[in-house]
Amino acid sequence: MSTHASHPDIIKRLRRAEGHLRSIVTMLEQGRGCLEIAQQLQAVESAVASAKKTLVHDHIDHCLEHAVRDGRQSADETIREFKAITKYL
Template identity: 40%
Template sequence: MNGYAGNKDDLLKRLSRAEGQVRGIARMVDNDKYCIDILTQVSAATSALETVALSLLADHLSHCVAEAAAEGGPVAEEKIREANEAIARLVRS
């Protein structure tokens, strides 16, 4: 079971809203809307996706990484490495 299983419905709602925001941004570009208005919406969509990413990361750390850490050994090392790489990707984006 994935760590986000208990949070799945909330994640899907957030992703659906973000998807709608991105479609709205595409319409704005298609309709030649003002650049700053488009950038404002891009910022909102980015923030929505970052919220999803942070929620998934928190679930991963508290479920997958915590279980692997309790086991120890190479499984724990791998999960910690994966988490570090995921955090680095989020920080860079």
């Protein structure tokens, strides 16, 4: 398994979101207001969605393109994989 150029950035984003999520749990335990908690949950959700989008785009831009160019995958296999991964966008 190869590491993608975007993976370090994605890991940073997800670690930040993980810490943020832990702070939201603390907010809930402290009885903080629902509006404030909902806003923070939205921020975490956006961060995770952005990380996922970056991962999918990187896979399409690099892995699928190189697989076809290098002859590691047929065009049909690449199209199937493209369709499979884009359902996560």
